Each structure stands twice: as structure tokens, then as C-alpha cells.
Amino acid sequence: xxxxxxxxxxxxxxxxxxxxxxxxxxxxxxxxxxxxxxxxxxxxxxxxxxxxxxxxxxxxxxxxxxxxxxxxxxxxxxxxxxxxxxxxxxxxxxxxxxxxxxxxxxxxxxxxxxxxxxxxxxxxxxxxxxxxxxxxxxxxxxxxxxxxxxxxxxxxxxxxxxxxxxxxxxxxxxxxxxxxxxxxxxxxxxxxxxxxxxxxxxxxxxxxxxxxxxxxxxxxxxxxxxxxxxxxxxxxxxxxxxxxxxxxxxxxxxxxxxxxxxxxxxxxxxxxxxxxxxxxxxxxx
Amino acid sequence: xxxxxxxxxxxxxxxxxxxxxxxxxxxxxxxxxxxxxxxxxxxxxxxxxxxxxxxxxxxxxxxxxxxxxxxxxxxxxxxxxxxxxxxxxxxxxxxxxxxxxxxxxxxxxxxxxxxxxxxxxxxxxxxxxxxxxxxxxxxxxxxxxxxxxxxxxxxxxxxxxxxxxxxxxxxxxxxxxxxxxxxxxxxxxxxxxxxxxxxxxxxxxxxxxxxxxxxxxxxxxxxxxxxxxxxxxxxxxxxxxxxxxxxxxxxxxxxxxxxxxxxxxxxxxxxxxxxxxxxxxxxxxxxxxxxxxxxxxxxxxxxxxxxxxxx
Amino acid sequence: xxxxxxxxxxxxxxxxxxxxxxxxxxxxxxxxxxxxxxxxxxxxxxxxxxxxxxxxxxxxxxxxxxxxxxxxxxxxxxxxxxxxxxxxxxxxxxxxxxxxxxxxxxxxxxxxxxxxxxxxxxxxxxxxxxxxxxxxxxxxxxxxxxxxxxxxxxxxxxxxxxxxxxxxxxxxxxxxxxxxxxxxxxxxxxxxxxxxxxxxxxxxxxxxxxxxxxxxxxxxxxxxxxxxxxxxxxxxxxxxxxxxxxxxxxxxxxxxxxxxxxxxxxxxxxxxxxxxxxxxxxxxxxxxxxxxxxxxxxxxxxxxxxxxxxxxxxxxxxxxxxxxxxxxxxxxxxxxxxxxxxxxxxx
Numbered sequence: 001x002x003x004x005x006x007x008x009x010x011x012x013x014x015x016x017x018x019x020x021x022x023x024x025x026x027x028x029x030x031x032x033x034x035x036x037x038x039x040x041x042x043x044x045x046x047x048x049x050x051x052x053x054x055x056x057x058x059x060x061x062x063x064x065x066x067x068x069x070x071x072x073x074x075x076x077x078x079x080x081x082x083x084x085x086x087x088x089x090x091x092x093x094x095x096x097x098x099x100x101x102x103x104x105x106x107x108x109x110x111x112x113x114x115x116x117x118x119x120x121x122x123x124x125x126x127x128x129x130x131x132x133x134x135x136x137x138x139x140x141x142x143x144x145x146x147x148x149x150x151x152x153x154x155x156x157x158x159x160x161x162x163x164x165x166x167x168x169x170x171x172x173x174x175x176x177x178x179x180x181x182x183x184x185x186x187x188x189x190x191x192x193x194x195x196x197x198x199x200x201x202x203x204x205x206x207x208x209x210x211x212x213x214x215x216x217x218x219x220x221x222x223x224x225x226x227x228x229x230x231x232x233x234x235x236x237x238x239x240x241x242x243x244x245x246x247x248x249x250x251x252x253x254x255x256x257x258x259x260x261x262x263x264x265x266x267x268x269x270x271x272x273x274x275x276x277x278x279x280x281x282x283x284x285x
Numbered sequence: 286x287x288x289x290x291x292x293x294x295x296x297x298x299x300x301x302x303x304x305x306x307x308x309x310x311x312x313x314x315x316x317x318x319x320x321x322x323x324x325x326x327x328x329x330x331x332x333x334x335x336x337x338x339x340x341x342x343x344x345x346x347x348x349x350x351x352x353x354x355x356x357x358x359x360x361x362x363x364x365x366x367x368x369x370x371x372x373x374x375x376x377x378x379x380x381x382x383x384x385x386x387x388x389x390x391x392x393x394x395x396x397x398x399x400x401x402x403x404x405x406x407x408x409x410x411x412x413x414x415x416x417x418x419x420x421x422x423x424x425x426x427x428x429x430x431x432x433x434x435x436x437x438x439x440x441x442x443x444x445x446x447x448x449x450x451x452x453x454x455x456x457x458x459x460x461x462x463x464x465x466x467x468x469x470x471x472x473x474x475x476x477x478x479x480x481x482x483x484x485x486x487x488x489x490x491x492x493x494x495x496x497x498x499x500x501x502x503x504x505x506x507x508x509x510x511x512x513x514x515x516x517x518x519x520x521x522x523x524x525x526x527x528x529x530x531x532x533x534x535x536x537x538x539x540x541x542x543x544x545x546x547x548x549x550x551x552x553x554x555x556x557x558x559x560x561x562x563x564x565x566x567x568x569x570x571x572x573x574x575x576x577x578x579x580x581x582x583x584x585x586x587x588x589x590x591x592x593x594x595x596x
Numbered sequence: 597x598x599x600x601x602x603x604x605x606x607x608x609x610x611x612x613x614x615x616x617x618x619x620x621x622x623x624x625x626x627x628x629x630x631x632x633x634x635x636x637x638x639x640x641x642x643x644x645x646x647x648x649x650x651x652x653x654x655x656x657x658x659x660x661x662x663x664x665x666x667x668x669x670x671x672x673x674x675x676x677x678x679x680x681x682x683x684x685x686x687x688x689x690x691x692x693x694x695x696x697x698x699x700x701x702x703x704x705x706x707x708x709x710x711x712x713x714x715x716x717x718x719x720x721x722x723x724x725x726x727x728x729x730x731x732x733x734x735x736x737x738x739x740x741x742x743x744x745x746x747x748x749x750x751x752x753x754x755x756x757x758x759x760x761x762x763x764x765x766x767x768x769x770x771x772x773x774x775x776x777x778x779x780x781x782x783x784x785x786x787x788x789x790x791x792x793x794x795x796x797x798x799x800x801x802x803x804x805x806x807x808x809x810x811x812x813x814x815x816x817x818x819x820x821x822x823x824x825x826x827x828x829x830x831x832x833x834x835x836x837x838x839x840x841x842x843x844x845x846x847x848x849x850x851x852x853x854x855x856x857x858x859x860x861x862x863x864x865x866x867x868x869x870x871x872x873x874x875x876x877x878x879x880x881x882x883x884x885x886x887x888x889x890x891x892x893x894x895x896x897x898x899x900x901x902x903x904x905x906x907x908x909x910x911x912x913x914x915x916x917x918x919x920x921x922x923x924x925x926x927x928x929x930x931x932x933x934x935x936x937x938x939x940x941x942x943x
Contacts, residue, residue: 005713005714005716007680007716008713008714008715009663009664009715009855009866010664010678010679010680011678013676013677013678036677055678056857057666057668057676057678057857057864057866058666058668058857058859058864059857060855060856060857061855062882081882083882083883084513084514084882085513085514085516087882088514097676098675098676098677099676100676100677100678221885246881247879247881247887248878248879248880248881248882250853250854250855251853251855253712253713254707254710254712254713255707255708255713255715255851255853256852256853256854256855256868256871257707257851257852257853257871257873258852258871258873258878258879259879260901260905262821262825262900262905262908263821263905263906263908263909268712280821280822281821281822282821282822282825282900283825284825284887284888284893284897285887315929316923316929316931316933316934317737317738317923317924317929317931320929321929322836322928322929322930322931323835323836323928324835324836325832325835343836343927343928347838348835348836400628405646405734405736405737407737421734489626489627489629489631491650491659491841491845491870492841492869493840493841493842493845493872494840494841494875495838495840495841495842495927497840498838498839498840499838499840499927499928507877511875511876511877519856519858520854520856520869521659521660521856521858521867521869522659522660522869523660547927550927551838551840551842551927553649553842553845553846553925553927554627554629554649554650555627555628555629556627
């Protein structure tokens with residue numbers, strides 16, 4: 001067997017172009033990455049919902065959802081929460097530093113099925129990254145006509161903890177997307193949007209589930225736990241609720257064995273699963 | 286020792302019937318020769334499956350931490366000293382336990398028996414002082430004292446030091462035991478000789494951590510090998526990292542190890558894991574006159590400061 | 597069917613000849629135990645064993661394997677850009693491997709060889725290897741290979757099957773790789789195929805008759821996965837487990853690994869090491885959440901994976917060849933046969 005396939009463990013080298021601090025506690029930063037080799041960029045053709053392994057030489061790798069949309073050319077964006085060894089290393093980097101990237105990995109949101117449908121996006125905290133990718137993708141002038149109504153419910157603990165604040169404001173101003181931004185609580189008298197937990201706002205503002213309405217939901221386990229009954233009440237069938245899961249990962253290509261739920265690998269058969277599919281799998285995530 | 290089981294069953298059944306305990310932790314018969322499997326019993330009628338013989342070498346003190354129930358546990362001398370250490374270290378409360386003490390004349394070293402019997406061992410029958418080993422064609426009788434675990438041969442605390450009820454009368458403690466002959470041999474080696482001795486000793490280690498996991502002392506929520514910042518040592522089978530693991534683990538057991546032998550018996554590669562802990566045990570004894578787990582009232586020397594500590 | 601007869605008097609000489617063009621791996625006795633190692637020049641494989649302590653998986657899939665390397669010194673060219681480490685994938689022969697262990701490689705292969713991704717390290721190593729198997733004349737009491745779908749004379753994955761007939765080995769050629777190997781050794785004495793067939797067939801039957809350990813697996817496929825997952829017997833079966841990695845490390849069909857970066861001064865490597873689902877760190881999230889927080893959950897994962905998830909995913913039987921190592925080496929006597937039967941018979 002001739003060995004012509006690229007070594008899937010070998011990262012593409014990328015340079016950090018820009019680092020922006022997203023949240024007031026400075027624990028979440030967005031990295032803008034550019035490929036060192038232009039050819040690598042061509043090989044990195046992805047869809048909203050996928051992730052990549054960010055590789056820091058000497059520290060390790062971490063799986064991070066791709067925050068940029070495939071419609072944004074010339075760079076990739078990743079939003080990283082500082083929790084451990086590799087993320088701390090990324091946070092202490094500067095523009096010009098070189099890291100590696102492997103991907104695109106995993107499956108993506110089911111864009112083929114979502115075309116022609118109403119899309120409800122529900123996101124919480126810093127799990128909003130692939131949802132940003134999805135929104136920018138759908139709002140792109142080429143794609144927007146293919147989707148019907150778009151609703152976005154996005155909440156964080158406080159205004160300072162929301163990601164992509166400038167873009168959220170831009171989307172809020174548009175009339176081809178319904179934004180329902182919320183915070184758990186705030187002391188800010190100028191806060192223009194909702195106050196309340198995501199499940200509550202979902203109950204108040206989300207469109208009802210129909211044959212043509214799909215929900216993409218991405219957030220911390222506690223948010224999902226309380227949002228799901230709301231979606232049930234709104235009549236969303238489980239095959240129309242799309243979720244993106246997290247797991248500890250290493251290889252990202254379905255070989256090291258650690259990210260399995262039953263016989264599926266979250267890195268390869270996921271991270272996107274419908275709730276209907278998850279219901280058939282062992283509850284171990 | 287073989288007659289203990291009736292008393293052990295009787296005590297266990299009684300405790301469960303009276304609801305004096307919620308569970309009994311003991312051994313049930315294993316599926317291969319010379320092995321018994323630790324088990325948890327919560328119904329009085331199931332106490333009939335308990336066994337006690339010279340293959341009850343696993344230290345059951347391992348299974349006591351992190352539980353909320355009232356537990357009856359069957360312990361040998363070494364195991365009971367680990368319970369004392371658990372209590373001193375606040376891992377378990379005394380009144381959570383009903384300790385069934387089993388005076389011990391030593392456990393059989395199953396690896397040793399397998400290495401000296403010429404065939405695969407199909408069955409081992411135990412008598413009071415001997416074991417009869419049967420293969421497909423051969424059969425041989427061994428004196429238990431000839432195939433005993435090394436730590437048992439050197440044991441000077443065969444009777445439980447803490448218990449609520451004994452399963453039998455105490456046995457005579459062994460006298461004139463030189464516990465540290467093998468340690469002194471290594472101490473007397475020159476540096477290069479010592480270095481290559483330890484290189485060879487740990488060369489077979491596959492970092493399975495069976496030694497660590499079998500040890501009742503190793504209860505850290507995150508073991509030092511699993512920390513990533515800072516990362517104390519590498520996770521590959523690099524010889525330096527491997528020796529570091531064993532050295533550091535031995536130090537973490539200093540002043541606490543009761544030489545129960547669980548580590549050495551658990552090792553699939555036949556490594557003399559106890560060499561390091563024996564050295565630290567000797568040092569604690571020489572420097573502080575300390576023996577681990579003998580009394581609930583004394584705090585370990587590495588835990589306390591006393592003005593007349595040496596140095 | 598072609599069979600070569602190797603006079604044991606010619607064994608050492610043949611191996612010496614082969615060693616000129618093949619690296620040789622075989623069982624050796626170290627520390628009182630048999631393990632598979634690369635054979636030093638002139639050293640013969642010690643075939644006087646029932647089965648080895650560690651499986652031969654380390655020959656194809658080393659416990660610690662450097663994958664990539666990099667420079668961290670920013671004054672050097674290509675700093676922080678990872679590159680592949682040079683490897684030696686010259687042909688090698690694995691001599692004296694048991695049929696169960698060889699079949700195990702076939703169970704592991706679909707993990708490393710997928711349509712989307714191919715693991716270059718495992719695959720190159722596997723393909724460079726000629727498997728010279730040694731049939732088991734004396735299965736152990738813990739061998740249940742026939743229940744797993746294999747057997748003491750099974751040929752899956754082998755290039756040659758050696759049958760020990762006291763002063764000879766009968767070498768049954770199973771593939772062209774095997775034929776090349778025998779030719780390189782200079783072992784070319786033919787034996788009448790029918791005679792050989794009869795001898796081998798009889799010895800195979802005798803060996804199979806010696807198997808005393810059986811497990812039931814026929815109902816595993818049709819069981820609903822969540823029914824098994826939520827079954828009440830796990831707590832009891834898992835109680836004794838101390839969550840070490842012994843079973844996973846000695847098992848020929850276990851393949852999970854961890855990836856680590858290690859640095860020294862200004863350069864570094866990315867190395868992969870065997871890992872075990874028995875360890876709590878295996879599934880620990882950065883947030884601190886651990887889906888398999890308890891020992892019972894991890895024990896359940898191991899056996900659900902081996903006896904159910906793998907069965908469902910690959911439709912190729914259980915992820916176990918019945919070698920019995922885990923049974924013999926588990927420090928607390930967790931017995932996969934007991935667990936398999938419990939799962940299979942659970943209603």
C-alpha cells in the first residue's frame with residue numbers, strides 16, 4: 001500500500017495575526033490565524049460546526065470549534081477559554097507567534113437539511129463559537145436567501161461576558177435575523193436587551209417547532225438541561241434539535257479512543273448530533 | 286487459618302441481620318487458582334459466599350475510602366495498620382467501621398508458586414500448613430512457609446492492631462526477624478552499582494500503576510503523575526521518568542507503608558516494588574523509631590515536629 | 597496447500613540467514629517472564645512458553661512512540677513548525693506469535709485504517725511485518741479463543757503457521773510474504789501436502805479438545821445498547837476493580853493512546869503513549885467535568901466497548917481474542933469471562 005495520505009497527526013503551521021480579548025474577565029480570547037503555506041489553506045476547506053486541533057509545540061493540543069465562517073477568506077478564527085496548560089500558553093502568545101492547526105475535524109451542522117428551513121440558534125456562554133460561524137455563513141448574501149427565518153438566543157452571565165459584542169450589535173440592527181441577546185443579570189442601566197436565563201428567554205421568544213423549523217443548541221450542560229424541556233413544550237421534535245457536544249480529545253481523528261459515547265466518536269461521528277440520535281446512545285457525556 | 290471462615294461468616298451475617306453495618310467488604314472465591322476477588326455484600330444470605338484463606342492478599346483497606354456506609358471489613362495485621370493510618374489521615378471515621386480482625390500466618394506468593402511449578406497450574410488446594418498444586422499431569426505439595434510472600438515471611442505484626450471482633454485467637458508473632466537485610470545490601474552498594482541495580486529493577490515497568498492503585502495509601506484525587514501544570518514527570522516509558530515515578534511514590538508512602546505487599550503482588554511484570562518502600566520504612570524506624578499504623582494516638586513523624594527530632 | 601518441514605537442527609542457521617534482510621522480533625524471557633522484544637544478533641526466540649505476559653502488540657505499536665519533532669529556538673529556521681520523525685519501517689518478522697495475538701492485530705486495524713484517516717505509524721509498521729505464528733499445542737485453562745471466533749491453530753493474519761512436532765516445525769505457507777520469508781531462511785524442504793494436512797489437522801483437533809474455557813457471545817449483537825448500559829449488574833461486577841492499567845496494557849486488542857509534548861532545553865517531541873480507559877484522567881474535561889467519574893463507569897466502559905460497542909460498530913465479533921492475559925494478570929481477579937456471560941445472558 002503506497003503511503004500517499006498526509007500524516008493526520010502533522011499540524012499545518014499557522015501564524016497568529018491578531019489576538020482580541022473577548023470578555024471582561026480576560027479569560028476568553030479570539031485568535032485570528034493565517035496559514036504559513038498558502039496551499040495548506042486550500043486543503044482546509046470546512047463547514048460551520050466543525051472544529052480543529054490547535055497545536056502549541058511543547059505544550060500540546062486542544063480541540064476548539066472554528067469560529068470563523070467558511071465565507072470569511074484568508075484567515076481562521078478561534079475563540080479560546082483559558083482553562084489549562086495549552087490554553088494558558090495560547091493566551092500568553094502574541095501576534096507573529098507560530099502555532100499549528102489540524103483539521104477541519106468532525107462533522108458539521110447539517111446545512112443541506114437546514115436549507116429552506118427556519119433556524120433557531122440557542123447558545124450560552126463561550127459555547128457560541130461555532131454558532132458565530134453558522135450565523136455569518138447564513139447571513140452571507142449568497143446564502144441568506146436559502147434560509148427562512150433565523151432566530152438567535154444567546155446568553156451570558158453578564159454583558160461583559162458576551163462574545164463578539166460588536167457583531168452582536170450589528171446583527172441586532174439587521175432585519176433579516178431576529179436576535180434575542182440576554183444576560184443572567186446586570187447592573188448596567190444602559191443594557192438594551194433581555195435579562196434572564198437562556199431557557200426562560202427561549203420560552204418567551206423562540207418560534208414554535210414545526211415541520212420546517214430546526215434548533216441548533218450549543219452551551220454548558222446546565223443550560224442544555226433546562227432548555228430542552230422548553231423546546232419540548234414548543235413542540236420541537238428531537239430529530240430537529242441539533243446539538244454540538246464537547247469531550248476531552250487528543251487525536252481528533254477517531255483513533256485514540258477517549259472521546260467515545262457508545263460506538264460514536266465525538267471527534268469524528270460528531271461533535272454534531274441530533275437529540276434523536278443522542279437519545280439512542282448511552283448517556284455518558 | 287482455614288477455620289476462620291465460619292466465624293467470619295457468622296459475624297458478617299449477624300452484623301447485616303442486626304443492621305449494625307450496611308455492607309461487608311471481604312473476599313469471594315476467585316475464578317483462577319490462588320486468587321480471590323474482593324467483594325461487597327449487603328444481604329445477610331450472601332455472606333455464605335465469603336472465603337478466607339492464604340490467597341486473601343489484597344489489602345481491603347483500599348476499598349474503604351470515599352464511602353458513606355457503615356462498613357464491616359475483614360483485615361489482616363498489615364491491613365489493620367492501614368486502617369489506623371486512614372483514620373489518622375481523616376480518610377475515614379473509626380465509628381464508620383466494624384473491623385473483623387483476622388490474625389494472619391502469611392499469604393501465598395502466587396507468582397512464586399507459578400514460577401517453580403513446571404506446568405500451568407490448574408488447581409491449588411490448601412491445607413493448614415501446605416498447598417497441593419495440580420497441573421495437567423504433575424502434582425506437588427509445598428510447605429506454605431516455602432512459598433510465602435516475602436513481606437509475610439518478614440512480618441512482625443501478624444495480628445490486627447485494631448479490631449471490633451477477632452475471627453480467631455491471636456497468632457504468635459515471629460521473633461528474630463531481620464526486616465532490612467535486603468535493604469542493607471543495596472545501601473552498601475557503590476553509587477554506580479546502585480544506579481545500574483535500580484535501572485535493571487525498573488526496566489520492565491510499563492507504567493500500568495497497578496502498584497499505586499493496589500496501595501491503600503494512594504488515594505490522592507489527582508495523582509502527581511496526572512498533573513499537567515506543573516507537569517512533574519513524563520508519561521512515557523522513558524527510564525528516568527519511570528524511576529522518578531517509583532521514587533516519588535515511595536516517598537509519598539514514607540512513614541505510612543505497612544509493607545502489606547499489595548504493590549508487589551499487583552505488578553504484572555514481577556518487579557520488586559517494595560525495595561524502595563522498605564528503605565524508607567527502615568529510615569523512619571532508624572531516625573524516628575517509627576512504625577506505621579500501630580496506634581491511633583500517635584501522629585506520624587513526617588506530620589509533626591518535636592523539638593528532639595534528629596537534625 | 598504448501599508446507600515446508602523445518603528440521604530444528606536448521607532453525608538457528610535459518611534465522612541467522614533471515615536476520616541479514618529482516619529485523620527479527622520474538623519472545624524472550626526477562627525477569628522470569630516472557631515478553632516480545634527485538635532479537636539481538638544470534639539470539640533465538642524462546643518458544644518454550646504458553647503465552648507471553650505482554651502481548652506482541654508492542655512490536656507493531658510501541659508503548660511509547662515519537663511522532664513529531666520541533667525546534668523551539670526562535671533563531672533557528674522553521675522554529676515551532678512540527679515535522680515527522682524519521683522511522684525505520686524496513687521489513688521485520690515476528691516469530692513465534694500465537695494465533696490469538698495475530699488475529700488481534702486484525703481486530704485493531706480498522707481503528708487505524710479508516711477511509712478518512714490512516715495512522716501512518718501503525719499501518720507502516722504492520723505492513724512491514726511478516727507474521728510467523730506458532731500454533732498452540734497446549735492451550736491454557738484461561739484460553740477461550742474458540743469462543744471468540746479463533747482457535748489454537750487459527751490462521752487469520754498469519755503469513756506462516758508453524759506447528760511444533762517435536763524435532764521439526766511444519767511451516768504452513770499462508771501468504772506470499774510467508775513464502776518469501778521461508779526462502780530467505782533457506783528452509784526449503786517440502787513435505788507431502790496431504791501428509792502435512794493430516795498431521796496438522798489431527799494436532800489442531802487435539803489442541804482444540806484441550807480448551808476448557810468458554811464464553812457465550814451470540815446474543816450480544818442483538819441486545820439494545822442502553823439496556824446493557826443501564827443494567828444493574830455493573831456495580832457488583834466492578835467493585836473489586838482498582839482502575840490500574842494492567843488489563844488494557846497486556847491486552848492485544850486494546851489500542852487507546854495519549855499524546856504528550858515533551859521538551860528538553862530548546863527542542864521537543866510529540867510522543868504518543870499507551871493510555872487506558874481505566875484511568876480517571878482519560879476523559880477529564882478542561883472544565884473539570886468527567887463523564888466517567890467513578891470506577892464503575894470506567895469498568896462498564898471497558899467491557900461495553902469490548903463486548904458491545906465494537907460488536908455493533910464493526911460487525912466482526914467481539915474485541916477480544918480470548919488470550920486470557922487480563923484474567924491471569926488482573927491484581928483483583930476481574931474476569932472478562934464472567935462479565936461477558938453476564939452481558940450475553942442479561943434479559
